[in-house]
Amino acid sequence: MSLLALLNNDMKQAMKGKDKERLSVIRMVKASLQNESINLGKDDLTEDEELTILSRELKQRKDSLHEFEAAGREDLVKKLEVEINILQEYMPKQLTDDELEAIVQETILEVQASSKKDMGKVMSAVMPKVKGKADGSKVNKMVLSNLI
Incomplete structure (x- = not known):
């Protein structure tokens, strides 16, 4: 529907x-x-x-x-x-922190990010994967913590 x-x-x-x-x-x-x-x-x-x-x-x-x-x-x-x-109620089921963490880490490996300078590259790759299933600020914080 x-x-x-x-x-x-x-x-x-x-x-x-x-x-x-x-x-x-x-x-x-x-x-x-x-x-x-x-x-x-x-x-x-x-x-x-x-x-x-x-x-x-x-x-x-x-x-x-x-x-x-x-x-x-x-x-x-x-x-x-x-x-x-x-x-x-109309949004898709939200990803858990563990699921989101796995997607972020996988994407960091995919784009071969190594530092905070690669933040934009990682975010632009992660956001389409989690669209509607995770809050952007939460994704941002998680990417940042994984790039340190």
Whole structure:
């Protein structure tokens, strides 16, 4: 089932269940998908493009969450936490630290990286492998710790 079909189905369930938060998040994701589709001039997005959009939406909320926490806005923090949890339901299963570590080490060997100077080369090789399955900042820290 495509992401859009899944979102449509879940939107109907949220309407029936009068779940306003879930409905709001689903509508927002659908709007983002439709906007991207229009921008690309396509009728249907690939799974990879859908995943990119979901990741972008999730990242925006996580960034806002940190800003609201720093500002002491608990009301907005709670709202964003709910939105993040709903978005994560549509994301692929996240890699464990051990799985991610194995991918990072394998990639370092593949690109023959030896120092921090090779960070960009390693990151550009790792990120497509873990797209949507690991947070970029987590990958960055892990690559950095393996290159020291």
